Amino acid sequence: METGAAKKEILAQLQKQILAMQGFKTVSDKQSLKTGLGIIEQSFPGNTFPMGAIHEFISPAQGEAAATNGFIAGLLSGIMQKGGTALWIGTRRTLFPPALKAFGIEPDRIVFIDLIRERDVLWAVEQALKCDALTAVVGELKELGFTESRRLQLAVEESKVTGFIHRHEPKGKNTVACVSRWKIAPLSSDIAGNMPGVGHPRWDVNLLKVRNGTPGAWQIEWESGSFHHIQSKQPNIVSISSTRNTG
Amino acid sequence: MAAPERGRMVIKAASITAQNKGIDTGMVVADCRAILPELKVFDDEPGQMVPLLNAIGEWCLRYTPIVAIDLPEGLILDVSGCTHLWGGEKEYLKDILNRLRTFGYDIRASIADTIGAAWAVSRFGQVSPIIEPGNHIAALLQLPAAALRLDAAILTRLDKLGLYQINSFIKMPRTALRRRFGQELLNRLDQATGQGIEILEPIQPVLPYQERLPSLEPIRTAPGIEIALRRLLEVLCNRLSKEGKGLRKGIFKGYRIDGHLEQIEIGTNKASNNIEHLFSLFKLKIETITPALGIELFILEAPLVEEVPAEQESLWNISGSGDETAIAELLDRIAGKVGSETIHRYLPAEHYWPERSIKIASSLQEKPLIDWRVDQRRPVNLLRKPEEIEVSVPLPDYPPLLFRYKGILHQIKKADGPERIEQEWWLQQGLHRDYYQVEDEYGVRYWLFRSGHYNDEETKWFIHGFFA
Numbered sequence: 001m002e003t004g005a006a007k008k009e010i011l012a013q014l015q016k017q018i019l020a021m022q023g024f025k026t027v028s029d030k031q032s033l034k035t036g037l038g039i040i041e042q043s044f045p046g047n048t049f050p051m052g053a054i055h056e057f058i059s060p061a062q063g064e065a066a067a068t069n070g071f072i073a074g075l076l077s078g079i080m081q082k083g084g085t086a087l088w089i090g091t092r093r094t095l096f097p098p099a100l101k102a103f104g105i106e107p108d109r110i111v112f113i114d115l116i117r118e119r120d121v122l123w124a125v126e127q128a129l130k131c132d133a134l135t136a137v138v139g140e141l142k143e144l145g146f147t148e149s150r151r152l153q154l155a156v157e158e159s160k161v162t163g164f165i166h167r168h169e170p171k172g173k174n175t176v177a178c179v180s181r182w183k184i185a186p187l188s189s190d191i192a193g194n195m196p197g198v199g200h201p202r203w204d205v206n207l208l209k210v211r212n213g214t215p216g217a218w219q220i221e222w223e224s225g226s227f228h229h230i231q232s233k234q235p236n237i238v239s240i241s242s243t244r245n246t247g
Numbered sequence: 248m249a250a251p252e253r254g255r256m257v258i259k260a261a262s263i264t265a266q267n268k269g270i271d272t273g274m275v276v277a278d279c280r281a282i283l284p285e286l287k288v289f290d291d292e293p294g295q296m297v298p299l300l301n302a303i304g305e306w307c308l309r310y311t312p313i314v315a316i317d318l319p320e321g322l323i324l325d326v327s328g329c330t331h332l333w334g335g336e337k338e339y340l341k342d343i344l345n346r347l348r349t350f351g352y353d354i355r356a357s358i359a360d361t362i363g364a365a366w367a368v369s370r371f372g373q374v375s376p377i378i379e380p381g382n383h384i385a386a387l388l389q390l391p392a393a394a395l396r397l398d399a400a401i402l403t404r405l406d407k408l409g410l411y412q413i414n415s416f417i418k419m420p421r422t423a424l425r426r427r428f429g430q431e432l433l434n435r436l437d438q439a440t441g442q443g444i445e446i447l448e449p450i451q452p453v454l455p456y457q458e459r460l461p462s463l464e465p466i467r468t469a470p471g472i473e474i475a476l477r478r479l480l481e482v483l484c485n486r487l488s489k490e491g492k493g494l495r496k497g498i499f500k501g502y503r504i505d506g507h508l509e510q511i512e513i514g515t516n517k518a519s520n521n522i523e524h525l526f527s528l529f530k531l532k533i534e535t536i537t538p539a540l541g542i543e544l545f546i547l548e549a550p551l552v553e554e555v556p557a558e559q560e561s562l563w564n565i566s567g568s569g570d571e572t573a574i575a576e577l578l579d580r581i582a583g584k585v586g587s588e589t590i591h592r593y594l595p596a597e598h599y600w601p602e603r604s605i606k607i608a609s610s611l612q613e614k615p616l617i618d619w620r621v622d623q624r625r626p627v628n629l630l631r632k633p634e635e636i637e638v639s640v641p642l643p644d645y646p647p648l649l650f651r652y653k654g655i656l657h658q659i660k661k662a663d664g665p666e667r668i669e670q671e672w673w674l675q676q677g678l679h680r681d682y683y684q685v686e687d688e689y690g691v692r693y694w695l696f697r698s699g700h701y702n703d704e705e706t707k708w709f710i711h712g713f714f715a
Contacts (some may be wrong), residue, residue, distance in 0.1 A: 016438050031437050062628070062713055063689070063691030063713060065628060065692075065713070066626070066627045066628040066655070066691075066692070066712075066714060066715055067715055069627045069628060069715060070627045070714075070715020071715070073627065076651070079583030084570075085570070085574055087681050093620035093630040094629060094630060094631070094712075094713075095628060095629075095631035096601070096605075096625055096626055096627065096628065096712060097593040097605055098595065098604055098605060098619060098620065098625045099626055099627045099629075099715070100627075101619040101620070101627040102621060102624065102625070103715075106615075106616070106619065107593055107595075107619055108264050108592060108594050108595075108608065108615050108619075109592070110295060110592070111578065111590060111592070111611075112572075112590070112591040112592065113581060113585075113589050113590050113591075113593050114591060115585055115588050115589055120584070122586065127577060127580060128577060128581075131573055131574065131577040132573075133570035133571075133577070134574060134577075144349050145453070146320060176632075186690045186692060186715075187690045187691075187692045188660065188661070188686060188689075188690035189661065190694070196661065196662075197449060197661060197662070197663040198424070198661050198662065198663045198684045198692060198714075199661075201692070201714065201715040202690070203715075209263060210301070222715070
């Protein structure tokens with residue numbers, strides 16, 4: 001008869017194997033970069049933000065799209081600490097490169113590919129994700145089918161490139177093979193001492209789905225080059241009502 | 248062929264059959280009709296020769312890259328280094344003659360060391376059309392003086408003096424020849440013997456980076472084309488890498504047996520002399536080539552060539568060494584499919600005006616000359632074009648209280664500004680903009696601006712972007 005402790009060990013090991021099969025790999029030196037997400041990282045298996053995987057972001061409106069781009073830029077700056085190049089592929093891009101500097105990225109290290117058709121975006125994202133010389137790939141599009149997401153996931157499992165798919169105003173929230181699904185909404189900023197003016201970017205970060213992890217919601221502020229978790233609930237934060245349909 | 252001359256129709260050219268029956272150039276048509284009633288006379292259109300020679304010259308490009316037109320009736324081909332591809336000068340010449348004769352042209356040709364000698368032998372030579380290297384002066388000696396491309400006036404004077412053949416005056420003192428016949432005779436003589444310079448004006452300028460591959464049999468299959476392409480790439484890339492250069496633009500041409508030209512073009516983001524990479528770029532387009540009856544000559548040209556920076560001079564901070572090449576190759580693949588105009592990389596520009604504050608980098612290596620500005624906040628998403636909004640502004644030079652964008656009313660809770668950005672008068676005239684960062688009741692942050700000064704009626708407000 002095996003003891004309970006031994007059973008637990010076997011289970012843990014099996015879980016580890018399953019994770020590896022699903023694309024979560026053990027943390028190597030290259031991957032031990034800090035995304036600075038702090039408390040959010042605990043939602044992921046192994047308490048680390050999964051690199052070499054596809055993350056899906058959903059923006060229902062323009063305001064959310066800006067917040068999501070900001071959040072992705074913040075994540076990118078962590079991933080690109082040690083240099084590297086990222087590709088930003090999309091249709092109707094509105095991202096303004098100089099703004100990336102505020103999120104700690106040299107905008108000239110990002111190559112933008114501005115396409116017209118969504119089909120080309122998917123093709124280009126897949127090609128880019130297969131290129132292991134890249135650090136990260138951001139794809140901005142509207143729809144992502146399950147089959148396409150599977151292809152992207154297979155591409156990153158080979159190359160270990162981190163992919164971010166930013167979906168603008170998608171028709172439905174279909175199932176995709178991405179490792180996580182996020183929704184970033186803007187939140188009223190706050191300046192200490194109730195001073196007038198607009199403060200640091202602040203977001204309502206919703207981790208709607210995460211494979212083998214626990215979803216959650218946090219309030220995050222970007223200040224002086226890193227994410228900060230906002231602990232105390234200020235009364236002036238107006239929660240974004242789900243009925244609001246525009247930005 | 249006849250053309251009017253001083254009111255009469257005069258024969259300008261005659262076919263071999265006609266010549267055998269006594270018809271020759273310079274005769275009057277009426278006389279010829281008397282000699283040969285069944286004579287067919289065509290009108291000679293002036294200026295017809297040039298396009299015809301051009302067309303034949305272009306066709307001849309399959310034999311050598313340098314073809315020049317020699318009016319009124321000749322073509323000059325620089326065959327240096329080309330004949331061995333056909334198995335020697337004899338076969339080379341035979342091939343050209345046979346093919347042109349099957350087209351119905353009556354032609355004569357010769358190969359010699361100098362243009363002058365070849366001209367003379369092809370028109371007046373009786374022995375052999377191919378003059379061995381170094382023997383061209385000997386070959387000239389027996390030819391008539393007209394073989395030197397001389398004016399009619401000089402020829403008649405030579406004729407009067409009994410100098411019918413070149414060997415009768417070639418040894419004469421140059422001063423005597425110049426005094427009696429002028430400088431032109433000496434020039435022509437020098438050109439024929441190789442002592443003078445004669446410049447060819449090729450009908451198609453020769454590119455410095457060009458490789459040719461004639462095929463023995465016309466090639467009709469995709470694998471055949473691929474083999475030809477690979478061979479050409481090997482030669483070209485070897486040469487480029489020896490010179491430390493790389494290809495930015497390449498054209499692969501196939502001359503079809505029926506005279507058509509098939510070509511595909513590629514461009515690269517970064518100068519490359521990697522055979523595999525260039526081959527993969529071309530391969531995407533090979534299927535657009537229609538070989539029809541077959542392609543008999545392949546040409547690979549590199550019209551745009553740039554220095555390849557040495558690997559260790561990595562200007563761009565990229566982890567790992569081979570990464571830059573891999574990324575450039577990826578971008579080339581993407582550019583090959585969707586066009587290179589879709590790929591952008593931005594560098595800071597020294598302008599405050601937001602639309603002008605970035606410029607497109609011309610290559611992957613280009614480094615920013617100035618730092619990216621961080622002193623002013625800029626929106627993450629910038630609209631391509633500012634969109635007009637309706638606002639309610641209580642006070643001059645204050646941010647609005649409310650604004651309506653796309654039919655939705657937004658209440659402004661927090662605001663920063665104004666930040667005034669002037670038009671740069673040396674670039675563009677117009678109103679300045681006063682930018683405000685505002686945040687609405689849901690926490691969405693916008694970048695708004697007022698165009699021009701505050702003024703009750705005509706002030707226009709715009710939304711220009713979204714902050715994160």
